[in-house]
Amino acid sequence: MQRVTPSTVADLFDVAGTRTLEQVAAATLAPHTLMQRAGLAVARLAMAIAPHARTVWIACGPGNNGGDGLEAAAQMKLRGFAPIVTWLGNPDRVPPDARASLERARAAGVAFAESPPVAWDLAIDALLGIGASRAPDGEMAEWLRRMHGDTAPVLSVDVPSGLDADTGRLALDRTPPGNGHAARFCLSLLTLKPGLFTAQGRDAAGEVWLDDLDCSASAATPAAWLAGAPPNRPRLQSSHKGSYGDVAVIGGAPGMAGAALLAASAALHAGAGRVFAALLDGHAALDTSQPELMLRDPASLDLSKMTAVAGCGGGAAIRALLPRVLSTAQRAVIDADALNAIALDPALQTLLEARGRRGLPTVLTPHPLEAARLLDVGTSAVQADRLSAAQRLADRFGSVVALKGSGTVIAAPGARPRINLTGNARLASAGTGDVLAGMVGSALAGGLPALEAAQEAVWHHGDLADHWPATPLTASALARGGR
Ligand SMILES: NC(=O)C1=CN([C@@H]2O[C@H](COP(=O)(O)OP(=O)(O)OC[C@H]3O[C@@H](n4cnc5c(N)ncnc54)[C@H](O)[C@@H]3O)[C@@H](O)[C@H]2O)[C@@H](O)CC1
């Protein structure tokens, strides 16, 4: 059993891939073996989470996810715990593996109840797994609300019930009205699923563990992966500022100079050799706290040897500069208003596509609304399947895409998408996206390929937030690397 952390490197399998692996494994094993392994793993993690639990409520659903819960109940009972099972199954329609576990739970003397206990020290959600076919309702929804509204920890078996394992979309009526005090754990079985790590998945799952049930994952193709921490990149003693490239931040229309200066500051502190701030507001004052930044007229820059970071605070004015950026920048990060301008203008879309065909490294850093505009869909459609939205954008524009938000998805043409696990809701504050754009620009300017540049910058950006001291997180301090 393995705990997943932001540094974990692991393949993610969607429901179809997981089903394939389950069938391949089951074909070589004695009947019910997988469920017995799954139930034992659940029991072990449950006992580790709440070693002194007096009451353990195990809510079991009608299928094999419920079977895992029944098996865990039997295992816990045999080890001196007192699980109380509420089971929504029908004895006439229970699948064979779950039936075997039902019988083992009964034989072990597990207590079955019609309704949840009045209080519990640990709740185990074994209601629905990867077989969920609709949103939980009725008694099942009510039980989920109760367990998530309580202060006792919740352990979800395989996936939190009602969470789409492929996309991280949570069925609406499962959202608990609770006070949010419950610590959440999820033991993913056989495989890790992408939905645990993006969209609403991270909140729903909490701390994720994997038990592969001693099965190989070689018979299926992963849908995505967790790329873990980037390597250390020590600087050569003989390097000089030219080794780390030039970044030109083009943005900061009147009233929005701050966004461009944040990106420029972030690029500087992330290690770019030289950083030029090409502000669209010709009257913006020099940032005297950052004398290393060089102010330039955007028109004066030769972008053919530079990394352009375009769009931060760009307003409508960025549009006029984009043809030059897209056609001439050696490397480019396209953010914020530059993305909005491209979404509105087919000619700019053509130029961006052409950049991709020419193999010029380009990273797009949309948040979900910007991605929705580029794809001409609503934000909810993007959030409903973040992996596919990021991949579609990457394929369409021949660019690397970092679709921001909880569980940032990084996609590139012809590559399997990655999900980044650093970062937290402290980043939900104005300007942190500008900082990310500057960090990506610095990584590109230092010579990393676009995919690595995006992934490493996203990782570091989130990692800074994860190790932030007990002071408010501001974008300007984030740009300075937390200093
Ligand atoms: N078969 C096995 O040996 C193994 C099964 N595993 C477990 O089995 C799970 C998959 O089992 P299933 O395919 O039976 O699927 P689930 O147990 O996830 O759910 C399917 C059952 O729930 C019903 N259902 C679906 N949505 C519902 C809703 N909203 N409200 C009420 N009922 C609903 C279905 O009609 C069906 O009876 C995995 O997630 C995992 O927990 C793992 O233990 C691996 C081994």
Ligand SMILES: Nc1ncnc2c1ncn2[C@@H]1O[C@H](COP(=O)(O)OP(=O)(O)O)[C@@H](O)[C@H]1O
């Ligand atoms: N809840 C969250 N969990 C993890 N990262 C988050 C969360 N909310 C925001 N972020 C990150 O913060 C940054 C915000 O970017 P963006 O939406 O462009 O903000 P802004 O336009 O204010 O700079 C992105 O990197 C995003 O991934």
Ligand SMILES: [K+]
């Ligand atoms: K579950």
